[in-house]
Amino acid sequence: xxxxxxxxxxxxxxxxxxxxxxxxxxxxxxxxxxxxxxxxxxxxxxxxxxxxxxxxxxxxxxxxxxxxxxxxxxxxxxxxxxxxxxxxxxxxxxxx
Amino acid sequence: xxxxxxxxxxxxxxxxxxxxxxxxxxxxxxxxxxxxxxxxxxxxxxxxxxxxxxxxxxxxxxxxxxxxxxxxxxxxxxxxxxxxxxxxxxxxxxxx
DNA sequence: ATCTCAACCGATATATAGATCGGGAAGAGA
DNA sequence: TCTCTTCCCGATCTATATATCGGTTGAGAT
Numbered sequence: 694x695x696x697x698x699x700x701x702x703x704x705x706x707x708x709x710x711x712x713x714x715x716x717x718x719x720x721x722x723x724x725x726x727x728x729x730x731x732x733x734x735x736x737x738x739x740x741x742x743x744x745x746x747x748x749x750x751x752x753x754x755x756x757x758x759x760x761x762x763x764x765x766x767x768x769x770x771x772x773x774x775x776x777x778x779x780x781x782x783x784x785x786x787x788x789x
Numbered sequence: 790x791x792x793x794x795x796x797x798x799x800x801x802x803x804x805x806x807x808x809x810x811x812x813x814x815x816x817x818x819x820x821x822x823x824x825x826x827x828x829x830x831x832x833x834x835x836x837x838x839x840x841x842x843x844x845x846x847x848x849x850x851x852x853x854x855x856x857x858x859x860x861x862x863x864x865x866x867x868x869x870x871x872x873x874x875x876x877x878x879x880x881x882x883x884x885x
Numbered sequence: 886a887t888c889t890c891a892a893c894c895g896a897t898a899t900a901t902a903g904a905t906c907g908g909g910a911a912g913a914g915a
Numbered sequence: 916t917c918t919c920t921t922c923c924c925g926a927t928c929t930a931t932a933t934a935t936c937g938g939t940t941g942a943g944a945t
Contacts, residue, residue, distance in 0.1 A: 701891095704891095705891085705892085726862045726863070727823070727827075727862065728824050728826070728827070730824070731823075731824070734932080734933095735932075735933065736931095736932065736933085743893080743894095744893070744894055744895075745932085745933075745934095746893085746894065746895075746896090746933090746934080746935080746936090747892075747893055747894070748933095749932095749933060749934060749935085750892080750893090750934090750935095751892095752933095753934080765933095766822045766823070767822070767863075767864060767865065767900090767901060767902070767932085768863060768864050768900070768901060768902080768931065768932040768933070769863065769932060769933085770932080770933065800921095801921085801922085830902085830903095831902075831903060832902065832903080839923080839924095840923070840924055840925075841902085841903075841904095842903090842904080842905080842906090842923085842924070842925075842926090843922075843923055843924070844903095845902095845903060845904060845905085846904090846905090846922085846923090847922095848903095849904080861903095863902085863930090863931065863932070864901065864902040864903070864930070864931060864932080865902065865903085866902080866903070
């Protein structure tokens, strides 16, 4: 858990939105063809007019901070919140 | 429901095996990455040393006879038995 | 003003599932 | 033997999700 990397990852509203959306997948990604238990696949985040390449970069940032778990299934990458890292980071932050 | 096409489709052991395997997906395709409720995807049938192109042709034969339902999700095609056609065909056969 | 860095985009690359094509082999029947 | 059909394979094509690259822009720091 690298605080610096995590804080940089959180330093963008879109990436914070991604984490928020992933709290309630059934609410925000109901139209996904795959069952949501698999996670939410990357293309679902192409919102707010962001280009695919930009979304990909944001998701990579979140993943490298370990704030999300990724699971590749063929051509798709499914994302879930990594509650473990998030909770640990919150604990660490409480000492700020 | 075209009897001729159905009978031709059934006239190969591999294709009959596919229908049999699809009766119990959880037994025969437990290792599939996708949930089995989506169906069984084509590559799962690459068994018995058959090449991908051969499997694809067999599945197309079953599909054109309407013995299986197909659902494409991105790069995958998921297969399920079409119980409706199968039952209707069995009824028709009982008049043979 | 300059430097840096994050963000953005379009274009291109990578990877993979499945479909299709061309050709060869085997069996049935005339 | 000739023909027709079915099967099989390797090779190639198509489609699509995601990653990466190159270049531009704008904000903040010095």
